[in-house]
Amino acid sequence: MGKFTGKIAIVTGGALGIGGATARNLAKNGATVVIADIDEDAANNNVQKINSIGGEAVFIKADMSVSDDIEGMVDFTYRNFNGVDFIVQNAFGVISGVTRIRGDAVSVKEEDWDYGISILAKAIYLGAKHVVPIMKKNGGGSIVNMASVHSILQEPGILVYEAGKAAVVGMTRQMATEYGPDGIRVNAIAPGHIVGEGLKALWDKNPTGHKFFEDQYPVRRTGVPDDIANGVSFLCSEEASFITGHTLVIDGGLTVQLQETFGLRQAKYALDNPETDLFGPAAEG
Ligand code: NAD
DSSP: OOTTTTOEEEEETOSSHHHHHHHHHHHHTTOEEEEEESOHHHHHHHHHHHHHTTOEEEEEEOOTTOHHHHHHHHHHHHHHHSOOSEEEEOOSOTTSGGGGOOBOTTTSOHHHHHHHHIIIIIHHHHHHHHHHHHHHHTTOEEEEEEOOGGGTSOOTTBHHHHHHHHHHHHHHHHHHHHHGGGTEEEEEEEEOOBOOHHHHHHHTTOHHHHHHHHHTSTTSSOBOHHHHHHHHHHHHSGGGTTOOSOEEEESTTGGGSOHHHHHHHHHHHHHHOTTOOTTSTTOOO
16 A cells, blocks of 8 residues: 555646656555646656556646646546546646746747746646645645746746746645645645756756756756655655645755855856856756
């Protein structure tokens, strides 16, 4: 018996990266996992991985930028498994379009703002809209929303991503307050730079850039999807039953270091390692 035996979990973007590892972690602990994703091949591959170790997972094709797909994903889960205990709202990759929308308040195109915010923020609200009534009926549940260190620290030139990820934290706190009396806990995770399959392929082309990036972290490494999956698993578990409205920062200490000394250390690193490609692929995250 695993700690999640009998539990039903939806993981959006559960084919690859953070979502892929999260789906495997929850299934390894006994949950039945519904992987909702747009990448059919990668999702089926993850389902197979889970089934091959004796776990239970199914795939539903669902695009989190499409309202009907979000409703359909929850309906599918309810019809097949008669409940939803956990939803991990994670979809949208670091190398997909939405995270790369450029522009500040003056220059960002209005249609890019609408598209980006509809995905980053609206999908989280819509997911909750459809799972909360089911969770209430079944006596509770746990919602984990994927935020980012970008929810906390801001970067010029990417207003949409920064606003969308900040909204994830705000919505998490609001929903925790709203649904706590119904036994529903709502938390977020703010990952630092997490190297999943997509980012690894980019960093492999730029190892010196990756080394420079890793050196920015107090723990001197970037993250892997399992670092975040472990946090999700904890937040879903009974061990976290008094934790709600929280944003768990999992970032190897990136956001707690004093910026002035950090900048000096990085300048020294770049001078000592002139071969470093600071601006190659995947240098942004
Ligand atoms: P990833 O690209 O490795 O995986 C993203 C998954 O989401 C893929 O399976 C992809 O097919 C799926 N997906 C993309 N668009 C979708 C859509 N419209 N509908 C349904 N599924 C969709 O990405 P990742 O690095 O694992 O990132 C996952 C989440 O973590 C994102 O919310 C991202 O903003 C957040 N995050 C990532 C990092 C990082 O460094 N990797 C850092 C902070 C926050």
